[in-house]
Amino acid sequence: MVARKVALSFKQMKQLTSSFPPAEDLMIAALTTPEGWRLLQEYPCPSPSEAADIAKHLRKQHPADLVAALQTQWNLREKAQEKLDSEAKNKLFTRDGLxxxxxxxxxxxxxxxxxxxxxxxxxxxxxxxxxxxxxxxxxxxxxxxxxxxxxxxxxxxxxxxxxxxxxxxxxxxxxxxxxxxxxxxxxxxxxxxxxxxxxxxxxxxxxxxxxxxxxxxxxxxxxxxxxxxxxxxxxxxxxxxxxxxxxxxxxxxxxxxxxxxxxxxxxxxxxxxxxxxxxxCSTACNPGEDHVQIPQAATLGSYFFDPDPAIIRAGIIPDLCEELGAAPVSTGIAYLTGDSLPSEQDSLGFHCYQIVENLPLKAKQVSSYLRSQQVTRLDVLKRGVALDIAAWRKKVMPKRNRDWSPRTITVALTRVGGAHRCLVLVAVK
CATH class of the missing domain: 3.40.50.150 (Vaccinia Virus protein VP39)
Structure with a gap:
């Protein structure tokens, strides 16, 4: 969508807000003065590379607190585009509001x-x-x-x-x-x-x-x-x-x-x-009902499924298991395993991986495996185990050999049938 430029005059803006008490936010209060509103219309959302030079120029002619308020609004408008697309360039935000x-x-x-x-x-x-x-x-x-x-x-x-x-x-x-x-x-x-x-x-x-x-x-x-x-x-x-x-x-x-x-x-x-x-969720007739628990898989399948958090919170794991012919890797763990891949249309609700190794969750054995594969970067999924990931990564990652080419692998640290395991995964496109 193309952003629509808001070209409100100061008088029009004041007509919209005339019945409101004074703004408690100092930035909004500064930008809704005649001087602040004029500057905001003249410099609505400069690029980050231009903003510093424009602010330096404006501080020679305007109060520092007003320029600071303007800079804050530029930052908010830039950040707001992640949520509101390009039209955010012409909107007004508070920090908490955004x-x-x-x-x-x-x-x-x-x-x-x-x-x-x-x-x-x-x-x-x-x-x-x-x-x-x-x-x-x-x-x-x-x-x-x-x-x-x-x-x-x-x-x-x-x-x-x-x-x-x-x-x-x-x-x-x-x-x-x-x-x-x-x-x-x-x-x-x-x-x-x-x-x-x-x-x-x-x-x-x-x-x-x-x-x-x-x-x-x-x-x-x-x-x-x-x-x-x-x-x-x-x-x-x-x-x-x-x-x-x-x-x-x-x-x-x-x-x-x-x-x-x-x-x-x-x-x-x-x-x-x-x-x-x-x-x-086919198992809940009312939103407050407890989630239905599915028995854990008898054996680890060929594939590993990481459901979207919205699906987990809504209690839709049983429906996903039925759709995939899958089951949780362990009781109460929202990672699933099975032997069948979903269609591309049905795969939006989870990430799908092929399981290539099933290792004990022991630092020496994991580190030895990573060294044998010349791994230079490790992406970690974790559920159902109490580990400090940053500390664990430092413990298991091998020192990089200059001859190694960059290689990233993904591992899931979890319970499989109740036992702590490190599953080595490859994403399925």
Missing amino acids: EQATRKIVAAQRAKRFAKADVTSMIDLGCGIGSDSMELAPLCPDFLAVDISPAAATCAAINLSEISTAKVFCENADNLTSQKTLPALFVDPARRAAVGRVLSPDSWSPPLGKVLEWEKRSPQLAVKMAPGIDLAYLPDGYHAQWVSVDGNLVECALYSPGLAPEGAGRSALVICGRQVKHYR
Whole structure:
């Protein structure tokens, strides 16, 4: 997608944010002054190679703290392109807002749920800098984004300025959820406090229990949560979906029946590049049910499968085992082994390797093998063993001989049938 240039004048920007309290973020406060806004429009996102020279030039004419704020925003815009693509060059971010922002491709998948439910009126509560709102608002003629933080609301108002039907409020969620009926809701509770991450959903702002009560007055409710949430907090009748992007587990989202045509239970949304695949857990009728455990393999097969973390968290290992004709390498370990390769279409949810050696997990034997293979680099997978990988790698890696050509191998340190083993692997394309 080609980035659309946001060319808001200072007057237009102030009209969007005039009802908000002063921004608590010093960078946002500096950049939304007449001088700061003019500089940001003139120098929206220079390349890293140019930024230092531009900043040096600007410090001769402008306050150092303003130039520092500008540099910080350039860095955030550069980093934000990993999540939001090139359009991030013209958006406004806070540090915390960018860290918590939903990736564009994930937000687009979520927006499809609201579109399929024919949602025409909705509120994004806890919108942050507006990353989800940017995908939801174009689909909804009556759209409201809300955040209690003046700095976040300022960013959201600017980032949504090209969507004429979107409104942004700086409000406490309680002020907007007191009426008898509510529109569709997307809620991203605050999960951070002054001391760091808040793990208990009872301590989120607003608490998860309170959010779930709103579903009684809303036809559709979606809640973004940390992917490590305890299954015990997930209510019956809802659908929970864990999402990974390029192998990184990024979120869990909870959907009420009005947004879950697949029904109650659990699923995984696996995204690799531009490829997207849904995996449904066939063993869970409700999201909070315990994972079904599969007996370990009787013997080690020819192949080794490392499932995507979203599949593991969603409890889809039994379905994957059935699909692959595989089983866990050991009881309770989410590495699988089998003798059949999947089709390319079905392989998005896991990495597949051929097992070429099965060694005892003993430093001398592993080191001897690596020396015999003239290994110069070691990639390590680990699950089910308590080892410091950095220290272990130093212990087993042979000293490189000048005559050796660069060679990398992959090993999995795990349990096989209960015994600690080092499996030497070759990736299957």
